[in-house]
Amino acid sequence: MNKKLPDWQIFTFDEVDSTNDVIKNYCTQSGKPVVVRALKQVAGRGRRGRKWISQKGNLFFSFAWEIDLRDLGMLVLISSLSLWQTLHLLNPRLKIEIKWPNDILIDGKKVSGMLLEKGPENFMIAGIGVNVSQRPPESDVMYPTTSLSESGVDISADDLMEKYLIKLSNNFALWQQGHINDLRQEWLDAVKGVGKTIEVHQENVVIRGIFKGIDENAHLLLENEKGICQIRAGDIFYIESK
Ligand code: BTN
Numbered sequence: 001m002n003k004k005l006p007d008w009q010i011f012t013f014d015e016v017d018s019t020n021d022v023i024k025n026y027c028t029q030s031g032k033p034v035v036v037r038a039l040k041q042v043a044g045r046g047r048r049g050r051k052w053i054s055q056k057g058n059l060f061f062s063f064a065w066e067i068d069l070r071d072l073g074m075l076v077l078i079s080s081l082s083l084w085q086t087l088h089l090l091n092p093r094l095k096i097e098i099k100w101p102n103d104i105l106i107d108g109k110k111v112s113g114m115l116l117e118k119g120p121e122n123f124m125i126a127g128i129g130v131n132v133s134q135r136p137p138e139s140d141v142m143y144p145t146t147s148l149s150e151s152g153v154d155i156s157a158d159d160l161m162e163k164y165l166i167k168l169s170n171n172f173a174l175w176q177q178g179h180i181n182d183l184r185q186e187w188l189d190a191v192k193g194v195g196k197t198i199e200v201h202q203e204n205v206v207i208r209g210i211f212k213g214i215d216e217n218a219h220l221l222l223e224n225e226k227g228i229c230q231i232r233a234g235d236i237f238y239i240e241s242k
Contacts, residue, residue: 010034013038036061044129047113063165074218090155090163105192112130132156194211198238
């Protein structure tokens with residue numbers, strides 16, 4: 001057993017369709033929280049039905065966590081905060097920000113995305129993709145992207161996942177010990193655009209307002225002439241930059 005990661009059972013594959021699918025076969029069979037990692041994905045999925053281009057050398061993994069669905073907001077928060085903390089420690093001089101709900105940006109460009117899905121029984125699956133050595137071709141994505149190597153973070157996908165899981169375990173422990181407000185505050189300090197005008201793009205609507213933060217379910221709070229509304233899903237665009 002790896003001494004630094006006593007709590008995770010890790011399965012690594014050369015190639016899978018999507019780690020978010022493969023993990024569903026493993027998460028109920030282990031007494032420990034499970035991680036599935038792949039060196040390559042041939043059908044990587046992104047949020048809102050998009051593709052996640054999964055080039056070799058980048059990091060693709062999913063972890064499964066058994067939770068009460070009322071705690072989903074904390075899972076969203078902890079999974080993105082843990083990656084933010086990991087990257088910040090690797091290079092504190094970089095401008096690293098969380099983009100609601102759980103993207104990570106470096107200098108305003110996306111370096112990581114997460115896809116949370118319901119797993120079997122009471123398991124939630126969090127799938128994380130990080131552009132470690134390569135970013136997707138510009139023609140294939142609708143937003144600016146970067147990679148860690150391009151941004152001055154020199155780390156392998158293996159080491160990054162190990163460091164991430166240590167942070168994640170620590171944050172789960174803090175959550176269980178009741179440090180919810182501290183974790184929330186740290187997330188709010190790391191998120192881009194609080195207090196600024198943003199647009200939230202949903203299937204057929206665009207809603208504009210001031211980004212006020214998040215509620216206890218990690219839903220976005222947006223203030224406009226109609227008052228404060230809670231937004232469960234969507235893509236945000238920054239109208240005023242930070
Ligand atoms: C997004 O930003 O749209 C979310 C991207 C999530 C990608 C990861 S890679 C590992 C896991 N397996 C998938 O098919 N998707 C997630």
